[in-house]
Amino acid sequence: MSQTQAPAPRATNITWHVQSVDKAGRAALKHQKPCILWFTGLSGAGKSTVANALEGALHSRGYHTYLLDGDNVRHGLNKNLGFSAEDREENIRRIGEVAKLFVDAGIIVLTAFISPYRRDREMVRGIVEEGEFIEVFVSTPLEVCEARDPKGLYKKARAGQIRGFTGIDDPYEPPENPEITLPTDRKSVEESVAQILGELEARGYLKRS
Numbered sequence: 009m010s011q012t013q014a015p016a017p018r019a020t021n022i023t024w025h026v027q028s029v030d031k032a033g034r035a036a037l038k039h040q041k042p043c044i045l046w047f048t049g050l051s052g053a054g055k056s057t058v059a060n061a062l063e064g065a066l067h068s069r070g071y072h073t074y075l076l077d078g079d080n081v082r083h084g085l086n087k088n089l090g091f092s093a094e095d096r097e098e099n100i101r102r103i104g105e106v107a108k109l110f111v112d113a114g115i116i117v118l119t120a121f122i123s124p125y126r127r128d129r130e131m132v133r134g135i136v137e138e139g140e141f142i143e144v145f146v147s148t149p150l151e152v153c154e155a156r157d158p159k160g161l162y163k164k165a166r167a168g169q170i171r172g173f174t175g176i177d178d179p180y181e182p183p184e185n186p187e188i189t190l191p192t193d194r195k196s197v198e199e200s201v202a203q204i205l206g207e208l209e210a211r212g213y214l215k216r217s
C-alpha cells in the first residue's frame with residue numbers, strides 16, 4: 009500500500025535521543041501488543057459508540073487502552089483548529105503523533121475521527137511500524153447517518169447553517185483497503201465489538217478468550 013511521507017521537522021540542530029526503556033520493554037510489562045485502532049467514517053456512523061464499547065470490552069479483559077475521540081480532542085489539544093482541509097489535516101497529524109506516543113508507551117489506542125482524507129490516514133500509517141495501524145472503516149451510508157443525526161448537525165448542514173459539513177458539502181474519501189469494515193446499519197454495537205475482537209485475536213493482537 010502506498011504511504012504518504014510525514015513532513016520533516018522545521019527545526020534544525022535537533023538530535024534524537026535513544027532511551028534506555030524502550031517500546032518493547034513497556035509492551036512486555038503490560039503483556040500486550042500495542043497498536044492503533046483507527047476508526048474512520050462519517051459523522052453519526054457509529055465511530056464513538058463502537059470505539060467506546062470496544063474500549064470497555066478490552067478494559068474488562070485486562071488490556072491497557074486509551075480512546076482519543078474527535079469532539080473531546082477538539083476541546084483541548086486541537087481547540088485552535090476548524091474544519092478547513094488544512095485544519096483537518098493538522099488535526100489528524102497531531103492525533104497520529106499522539107497515538108504513536110501511546111503505542112510507544114505500550115498502550116492499545118483507539119481513535120474516533122472522521123479523518124476524511126485518505127492521504128492523512130496513510131500518513132499516520134506511515135509514521136508507525138508495520139502492523140501497528142489498523143484501519144477500521146465504519147461504513148454506515150450517509151442516508152443512515154443523516155437519519156440518525158444524533159447531534160442535529162446534518163439538519164443544520166442541510167439548512168445551510170453549517171458550511172463544509174462532511175458528506176454534505178465536504179468530501180469523505182472511503183478507505184481502499186481497510187483492515188476491518190463495520191457496516192453499523194447492518195450490525196448491532198455488540199456484533200461490531202465481537203467482530204473487532206475476533207479479528208484482533210485472529211491477527212495475534214489479543215490472547216484468545
Ligand SMILES: Nc1ncnc2c1ncn2[C@@H]1O[C@H](COP(=O)(O)OS(=O)(=O)O)[C@@H](OP(=O)(O)O)[C@H]1O
Nearest residue numbers: 050051052078091096099121122123124172173174
Ligand atoms: N463541518 C463539519 N464537518 C464534520 N464534522 C463537524 C463539522 N462541524 C462540526 N463537526 C463535529 O466535529 C466532529 C468531527 O471532528 P473530527 O475531528 O473527527 O473531524 S476531522 O477528522 O478533522 O474531519 C463531528 O463529530 P462526529 O459526529 O463524532 O464525527 C461533528 O460533531
Ligand SMILES: Nc1ncnc2c1ncn2[C@@H]1O[C@H](COP(=O)(O)OP(=O)(O)O)[C@@H](O)[C@H]1O
Nearest residue numbers: 051052053054055056057156158192195196197
Ligand atoms: N449498530 C449501531 N452501531 C453504532 N451506533 C449505532 C448503531 N445503531 C444506532 N446507533 C446510534 O448511532 C449514533 C452514532 O453516533 P456516534 O457514535 O457519535 O457516531 P460518530 O462518532 O461516528 O459520529 C449513536 O446515537 C448510536 O446510538
